[in-house]
Amino acid sequence: MEKLAWMNLLYDFYGQLLTQRQQKFVELYYAHDFSLGEIAEQFGVSRQAVHDVLKRAEHILTRYEEKLGLVAKFMDQRRQVGEALALLDNSNNSLDEKTLMRVREILRSIMG
């Protein structure tokens, strides 16, 4: 996954653990595509200060995922649901028994 999408995903999961300022900068930079310079201007700080806040926020978000792995867990579950859905979508109205069994297996493994 490219960094932008990954940071947005990490922020979606752990963003509430950042300070308000970190949250604001991450949102503007990663979700709204502001440049460092634009954020700096809007907040009356230096470009370097924005850069530092973003680096710090990225580090914090990355550390939480290293510790908890909840984004990975979620992505894995999503991948499995996607697989089940693809099997159902591809079989249209002629769902054979084998496919049905496979779909059930996948869903059951998600239920743990």
Place this chain on the structure above:
Amino acid sequence: MEKLAWMNLLYDFYGQLLTQRQQKFVELYYAHDFSLGEIAEQFGVSRQAVHDVLKRAEHILTRYEEKLGLVAKFMDQRRQVGEALALLDNSNNSLDEKTLMRVREILRSIMG
């Protein structure tokens, strides 16, 4: 959900954010059903000390869930997968088109 199951779930998600001692006590008390007295004896501390560590750990885990809501998010997804699975299980080999559509709908909503 009763407290024991809920604490185990919170611990499963956020336990890595606790100190080693907090982790150990929570595991013994909630997952392995040790009493406060048994933990106290094993670690050579007072029953009150064990109680305090557990209360503190519960507070931390609860606060993370209040902030992030990831257990709730996960449980909701699980509930949806369970619903899809029940529809497939109940229809055996005679899966009608309407049920199939509903299952797809559920899975698609999980994919977001």
